[in-house]
Amino acid sequence: MVNFELSLLSTEIIMAVLGLGLFIIGLILPRGSRKGMFSLALFATLGTLIYAIYDFFFSKNALFLQGMFIHDQFAGIFKIMFLVALLLVILSSKAYVGQFAAHRGEFYPLLMLATLGMILMAGAGDLITMYIGLEMMTITFFILVAYHPNDPKSSEAGIKYLVLGASSSAILLYGISLIYGLTGSTQIFSVAQALGSQLSPVTILATVMILAGFGFKITLVPFHMWAPDIYEGAPSPVTAFLATASKAAGFAVIVRFFLLMLYNQGFAETGYVILLVLAALTMIIGNLMAFPQKNIQRLMAYSGIAQAGYVIVGIIAVSTPTIQALENGVKGVIFYLMIYIFANMGAFAVITHVAQSQGSTEISAYSGLAKRSPLAAAVLTISFLSLAGIPPLAGFVGKFYLFSAVIDSGVVWIAVIGFVMSMISVYYYLSVVRVMYTGSSDGLPSVPVQGAAKFGMVFSMIITIILGIYPTPLAQMALTAASSLVK
Amino acid sequence: MSHTFAAVGIALVVAIAINLIMMLMPKLLAPNKPVPEKLTPYEGGNVTIGRTWLGFKSNYFLYAIVFTAFDLETVFLFPWALSFRKLGTFAFIEMFIFIIILLVGFWYAWKEGALEWM
Numbered sequence: 001m002v003n004f005e006l007s008l009l010s011t012e013i014i015m016a017v018l019g020l021g022l023f024i025i026g027l028i029l030p031r032g033s034r035k036g037m038f039s040l041a042l043f044a045t046l047g048t049l050i051y052a053i054y055d056f057f058f059s060k061n062a063l064f065l066q067g068m069f070i071h072d073q074f075a076g077i078f079k080i081m082f083l084v085a086l087l088l089v090i091l092s093s094k095a096y097v098g099q100f101a102a103h104r105g106e107f108y109p110l111l112m113l114a115t116l117g118m119i120l121m122a123g124a125g126d127l128i129t130m131y132i133g134l135e136m137m138t139i140t141f142f143i144l145v146a147y148h149p150n151d152p153k154s155s156e157a158g159i160k161y162l163v164l165g166a167s168s169s170a171i172l173l174y175g176i177s178l179i180y181g182l183t184g185s186t187q188i189f190s191v192a193q194a195l196g197s198q199l200s201p202v203t204i205l206a207t208v209m210i211l212a213g214f215g216f217k218i219t220l221v222p223f224h225m226w227a228p229d230i231y232e233g234a235p236s237p238v239t240a241f242l243a244t245a246s247k248a249a250g251f252a253v254i255v256r257f258f259l260l261m262l263y264n265q266g267f268a269e270t271g272y273v274i275l276l277v278l279a280a281l282t283m284i285i286g287n288l289m290a291f292p293q294k295n296i297q298r299l300m301a302y303s304g305i306a307q308a309g310y311v312i313v314g315i316i317a318v319s320t321p322t323i324q325a326l327e328n329g330v331k332g333v334i335f336y337l338m339i340y341i342f343a344n345m346g347a348f349a350v351i352t353h354v355a356q357s358q359g360s361t362e363i364s365a366y367s368g369l370a371k372r373s374p375l376a377a378a379v380l381t382i383s384f385l386s387l388a389g390i391p392p393l394a395g396f397v398g399k400f401y402l403f404s405a406v407i408d409s410g411v412v413w414i415a416v417i418g419f420v421m422s423m424i425s426v427y428y429y430l431s432v433v434r435v436m437y438t439g440s441s442d443g444l445p446s447v448p449v450q451g452a453a454k455f456g457m458v459f460s461m462i463i464t465i466i467l468g469i470y471p472t473p474l475a476q477m478a479l480t481a482a483s484s485l486v487k
Numbered sequence: 488m489s490h491t492f493a494a495v496g497i498a499l500v501v502a503i504a505i506n507l508i509m510m511l512m513p514k515l516l517a518p519n520k521p522v523p524e525k526l527t528p529y530e531g532g533n534v535t536i537g538r539t540w541l542g543f544k545s546n547y548f549l550y551a552i553v554f555t556a557f558d559l560e561t562v563f564l565f566p567w568a569l570s571f572r573k574l575g576t577f578a579f580i581e582m583f584i585f586i587i588i589l590l591v592g593f594w595y596a597w598k599e600g601a602l603e604w605m
Contacts, residue, residue: 020588023591024591027594027595027598
């Protein structure tokens with residue numbers, strides 16, 4: 001009576017078993033010898049990543065468990081994305097996690113369980129599955145954000161995230177319950193059918209509430225208030241993971257649910273207008289608020305808000321009802337999220353390194369970093385230039401895909417705002433670079449990068465450069481994923 | 488359909504109105520003579536000495552969390568126990584996986600000292 005192929009759920013099962021397995025290993029090992037957890041977590045994630053890539057290319061698409069779960073290339077590429085982010089976080093956090101003497105054993109399992117939640121979100125075909133994945137990710141992040149045992153700032157961030165995250169979940173659930181009340185189903189395809197093309201005040205309310213719930217996760221502008229405080233207070237590796245993978249997961253569900261479920265009905269009227277206005281606001285406010293920041297993690301928070309605005313532009317392109325526009329838009333979104341992960345992870349690897357070796361996340365701590373650690377300074381520069389969208393790097397290609405998709409769909413002004421804002425963003429990115437290269441290094445320690453963190457930094461830098469020069473393979477993968485969405 | 492909800496609407500309006508009236512009435516009727524003693528937070532007691540913020544033990548909270556986990560387990564176990572004949576081996580294995588996950592959590596709580604008093 002249970003007819004589904006367990007093999008299609010392999011990535012999820014592997015992640016669940018890994019998370020719990022590492023948890024048990026952390027319990028069994030005596031406190032002193034938990035260092036081995038690092039290599040174990042690293043190679044386990046690498047293995048899962050290789051499997052996920054294999055899964056992306058060679059496994060079939062299916063809808064199973066009565067439509068609760070979707071297995072397609074769209075979910076596949078997001079799984080790859082989350083696992084890449086996890087891998088880079090683990091690489092960059094080795095020395096940092098060493099500080100958590102008492103609770104070193106739980107850090108990696110918690111990261112893995114958060115990844116499992118994201119993977120569930122990407123593959124969800126039902127609002128309930130999606131919600132469970134979302135909560136699994138969010139609740140794990142509550143713990144991770146408050147991970148510094150004796151730092152009041154970290155605890156404050158944890159509590160803030162708990163309260164705000166819970167209220168955003170409540171709003172999302174209320175939207176879901178309205179959808180269920182209207183259609184009698186939580187499955188996306190039945191919901192899309194039942195909604196039809198009717199537009200009523202209740203559907204608008206449900207649309208807005210669901211968008212608010214997801215908007216919180218991707219830091220869309222009116223729901224972005226939590227990001228700077230929490231990014232600043234959280235431990236640097238956790239901030240890195242929160243800023244990349246958690247955001248990507250939010251976009252995965254936005255694309256899947258917002259576009260498929262609400263596509264037929266009033267999306268063109270409600271969601272479309274809201275998204276246009278919010279995307280413009282997100283780009284403008286995110287970039288302008290980044291200027292006065294003195295703390296690098298706050299700067300990254302605002303930069304992340306602006307980047308979310310660029311990605312939303314791709315989603316706007318999707319709402320033009322032709323298959324080609326949809327494919328181009330989703331391709332842009334996926335491509336941009338992937339390169340965003342690499343650029344952000346490169347930057348956060350440096351931030352984690354400086355936070356760990358100098359104990360500070362203020363921008364003044366980066367003064368003269370080019371002399372004290374040339375590699376770290378170079379990686380941060382390349383990552384920032386990619387985020388700003390300077391031509392030879394990956395960020396430029398990503399923005400090109402996003403903005404050309406939206407111009408093809410006929411909305412030029414939003415692309416213009418995007419262009420102008422990315423020009424402006426160069427200033428605050430480069431002001432950090434200026435501090436690193438021209439600031440004096442007097443009295444600051446020499447902090448050479450070593451081991452796993454070095455590998456992580458160099459790896460994300462190389463990928464950022466390569467994808468800028470030769471973006472075709474990733475663009476092809478993104479296009480395959482996008483077309484699997486509409487099939 | 489909608490006229491049944493009209494009654495609810497009227498009840499809602501009346502309920503809000505009664506609250507507002509009850510809050511407004513003392514303002515209008517009661518004499519208002521504020522003196523400094525009256526405005527202190529502890530009008531009837533002594534002035535506090537030293538810090539009034541006390542730390543209190545969070546052990547009860549930890550017990551409650553562990554209890555909740557097993558309480559919820561029962562919520563799932565009960566319908567499963569009623570119908571697992573019908574559901575077959577698959578549900579049987581599934582429930583064991585669920586219990587194992589819970590036990591790992593319990594083991595963790597135990598090992599980290601959540602169950603030790605003081």
